[in-house]
Amino acid sequence: MLSRLTRLPRPTALAVCAAPVLGLFAVAALAPLPFVVAVPGPTADVLGSDQGKPVITVTGAPVRDTKGQLRMTTIRATGPSSTMKLPELIGHWFKTDQAVMPRESVYPSGGSDQQIEEHNLEEMAQSQSAAAAAALGFLKKDPKDIKVQLNLADVGGPSAGLLFTLGIVDKLDGDGSGGELTGGRSIAGTGTITADGTVGAVGGVGLKTQAARRDGATVFLVPKAECSDAKSDLPEGLRLIPVTSLTDAVSSLRALNRNEDVPSC
Template sequence: MLSRLSRLSRPVALAVCAAPLTALLAVAALAPLPFAIAQPGPTADVLGAKDGRTVISISGAPTRETKGQLRMTTIQATGPSDSASLAELVEMWFRTDRAVLPREAVYPSGGSDEEIEKHNLEEMAKSQSTATEAALGYLRRNPSEVKVDLDLADVGGPSAGLMFSLGIVDKLAGDGGGGELTGGRTVAGTGTISPDGKVGAVGGVALKTQAAKRDGATVFLVPEAECADARTELPEGLQLVPVTSLSDAVNALRALNRGEPAPSC
């Protein structure tokens, strides 16, 4: 065998040697890999209604009418049990409206599709409760007197916390700020919220800025730690405002309403 191979011309010999590698690459290109493909998802105005249901309902305190919008943003990703091939990942890698992410970064809880969906809905429910606590704490309102109901059950995860808190603050009249937060603008954003009003990072912000611009936003509130990520595919005409807390976000929006500069990434 060796002597026969040695008599082959060099191009033929290389082709023979490359055949197993080519076959391996072909298999790899079609084999499922542990990555998810994400894209900009829907947004929802927390000051308005979704699917005919008011997102934020408040009783026990005066509320005000608002003209602007506060839009929470999402990403859509391939399901936890779906698999992308190498060929698909390579194609998506070069698209600005798609992102290739490790599956565990999108679905950190693991488990079956049903278990992950249940986990994400539980995280959203916790986020809504925490957002209410943060907003009422910021406004120094007694939670036993002011009742807040949040209805956005079909979106999973905790990343709408900041926007929920801002929506509650904006709807409650008499917060001492002199009018609605948005100033009639469409403001979008993302970020988790803690009971004391701290804003946390969420991931997928570059895709969320695209969703925000698509749905009419001119201002995007982003966790300060994710400014660099948000700038990577920033749509033209969308102002990035970094925040680390609920009070940061409120103060920045108040500044914009007064015609003053707000912090920028």
């Protein structure tokens, strides 16, 4: 004899099915999630001073007095050990001056807060070394004769590499053959740098453009691969120039000073 399947009345079946789903939503709402909230951070003029000391100090070669500004940009994010729950994240998601980002995109090294800080400072030191090598190579100057010291407190990570490099080039190209890079403007930007002058992507460019415009910049150098991100919430009055190399950046800035055509995102 065949057994009979018992069918639950429809309202009861729906209630039975919905219960575990609602339970999952409740757990998700209460569980800490691997995201951080980032906001535009401070900017710093690499042609200027930080805490009373020049950001760029050159020995072994003459330097020129520079005009304008070259501003490196940063973001500030909630700490790597902080936790956020879904209702909190939703509150930040739709704010244009904030970004909800995966924790690993901001803190890719992982580890404790102290380990991450040490990693970021190490990356900054490597970035500064690469910036000096890229600038001296671009200018065809002997690193045995010229020493470059970079000083910028309370900033970690590699994303200031491009701006450090441009600052060194601007100070060292003292014979005037190439012309000043800023043309008296406030130029901002972001991007990693390698010793051969390759510019790399960094993340958080939408927030960095906001920081740049807030602090008076009118031009922003962005790694070409991140043009679309930079354009998404571009502040009014800020011009984007895409770059893939140090040569790109220098050529574009000099063309801008001559009122020539300059690449755009």
